[in-house]
Amino acid sequence: MSPPDCDDNLVVNFYDNSVAAESWQWDVDGDDIIDYTDQNPTHNYAPGVYDVALTISNGSETLKKVFPQYINFTSNIYETSKVNLRYL
Structure with a gap:
């Protein structure tokens, strides 16, 4: 069984x-x-900080x-070697 895909993106x-x-x-x-x-x-983002601008027009304004x-x-991908899980 192959591991799940670990895409490091955000869909907005x-x-x-x-x-x-x-x-x-x-x-x-x-x-x-x-x-x-x-x-x-809809846009897919890689990790980072982004400005967003929207320009609208009605034909005259x-x-x-x-x-x-x-x-x-x-x-959103975590370093699993540093994660310590404890099951009770």
């Missing part, structure tokens, strides 16, 4: 509930490059909101 589902928005631009890793143009994207250090993810 983003949701925008803006009224009358017609376009979305998500920068989900703080690199100032648009990663998604969907209203509700544009609004941008930046969330500094919104994602703060440390590894």
Whole structure:
């Protein structure tokens, strides 16, 4: 039997509930490059700290909101040689 996969990632589902928005631009890793143009994207993160920015437009107005250090993810893989389990 093989061991289970130990992916060191975090899956985040983003949701925008803006009224009358017609376009979305998500920068989900703080690199100032648009990663998604969907209203509700899903992104996989490696461990790290990330800013998230959302720009929405209704065709005549544009609004941008930046969330500094919104994602703060440390590894979910543990050093098992240092874990001490005790069964009673």
